[in-house]
Amino acid sequence: MTATSPATSAPPAPGQGAAPRRGFGPLLLRLHFYAGLVVAPFVLLAALTGLAYAFTPQIERVVHAEQLVVAPGDAPRALSEQVAAARAAHPEGSLAAVRPGSGDTTTQVDFTAPGLDDEHKHTVYVNQYTATVTGQLTTWWAATPVRTWFDDMHTNLNLGPIGLYYSEFAASWLWVVALGGVALWWRRQRGRRSARTLLAPDLAAKKGVRRTRSWHASLGLWLSVGLLFLSATGLTWSEYAGANFGKLVDGLHGSRPAVSTALAAPAAAPAAGEHAEHGGGAPAVSPAVDPAVIDKVLQTATANGIGGRLTVTPPAEAGAAWTVTEEDARWPVGRDSIAVDGTTGEISDRIDFADWPVLAKLTQWGIYAHMGDLFGLANQLVLAALALGLITVIVWGYRMWWQRRPTRADRRALAGAPPARGAWQQLPSWGIVLGVPVVFAIGWFMPLFGVPLAGFLLIDVLVGALRRRRRPVPVSPAPAGS
Secondary structure (H helix, E strand, O other): OOOOOHHHOOOOOOOOOOOOOOOOHHHHHHHHHHHHHHHHHHHHHHHHHHHHHOOHHHHHHHHOHHHHEOOOOOOOOOHHHHHHHHHHHOOOOOEEEEEOOOOOEOEEEEEOOOOOOOOEEEEEEEEOOOOEEEEEEEEEOOEOHHHHHHHHHHHHOOOHHHHHHHHHHHHHHHHHHHHHHHHHHHHHOOOOOOHHHHHOOOOOOOOOHHHHHHHHHHHHHHHHHHHHHHHHHHHOOOOOHHHHHHHHHHHOOOOOEEOOOEOOOOOOEEOOOHHHOOOOOOOOOOOOOOOOHHHHHHHHHHHOOOOOOEEEEOOOOOOEOEEEEEOEOOOOOEOOEEEEOOOOOOEEEEEOHHHOOHHHHHHHHHHHHHHOOOOOHHHHHHHHHHHHHHHHHHHHHHHHHHHOOOOOOOOOOOOOOOOOOOHHHHOOHHHHHHHHHHHHHHHHHOHHHHHHHHHHHHHHHHHHHHHHHHOOOOOOOOOOOO
């Protein structure tokens, strides 16, 4: 009897082959594909509107030049004289805040007005060299209508509260798409990784999906750090994730501190929720005050090193102090603040930016950088480059989807097929054990990541089950001789 050689033994029956190699690659590929497909339109809108918002300082100086810009003179008039001119132009309402002009910028005097909420003020613009009024506008947190329009377009597409979901959805998924793309490109270059293969496109690749993927991935890698930064800082003032971030910051005692205006007890207290500001804020409405006191208050602030762009706020209630706060968003950031007794001119409380908690400083720097203020024009140009790069990567991503479409006469399609279902089954056991709690925690912290992810998984499971039910059952051939 001849022994059967292992080399000639029968092949394994269908479905009994070697188990597929376990890993994260298939899941990353499927997640990146669907996340990019669904999220990309929202990210594209955020990139386009963010590109426009980055240059609002230049735009508003053109549109509102009459109100904002004056020819520099020799010396500014007394601030109380400028406030008196603004009051004459707007007799009703209470004085809410004053931002003294400097150089070629006007002084801005905020008043309350009937029909306006706490976030909106009636702003009168005054030429600080002549004390003449140059114009009046309704402002939102000291922002002109042009800046407000571009801000709303970026954050909610000018759709109001319901539009906030778009920007938070984009920010909640941008980091997932960016990190997934980096991981997939790193994995694809396995065995030949180098700075050249990772950071530069493969110009020798065949035309079609391979060349497009090379450009898409290499540019995405260059953009990845900036995209992660935009995602994180954008979430800090979002509706749901931003609220959770605020609670976390408060719990870690990292909120931005604010001077106390109580003359009897000058203890500093954290300003709740001020980690998510969009710009210089006009504080609470003040009672009737003597505008002449503002000269003494400003003199005290200047003598104690408070300078640059300032916001002078009258007392919010009788017996309280005035506050003077630096509003310089450029590096190095000027955010020192003092409280001044308007009667005596003495400082009752002071908080310097240097004394802020580290987390509050990081949050403030991140917000200013996201808005394009921190490094001036250089900051704006970097944001513009990130936006243009992101738009290009998205276009290349959709181009790859189209290039992967079947073109044979018997199986044409409009776009490429998605990665195979069941990728989660190829995950290593430890990945499932550790990954599920982590994803659940992230989804709870960022609901517009967690809820869509749960919805995608549910739809994917239902579609898979429906296709299995519709799949025809193979009919076994009849036995020979029957």
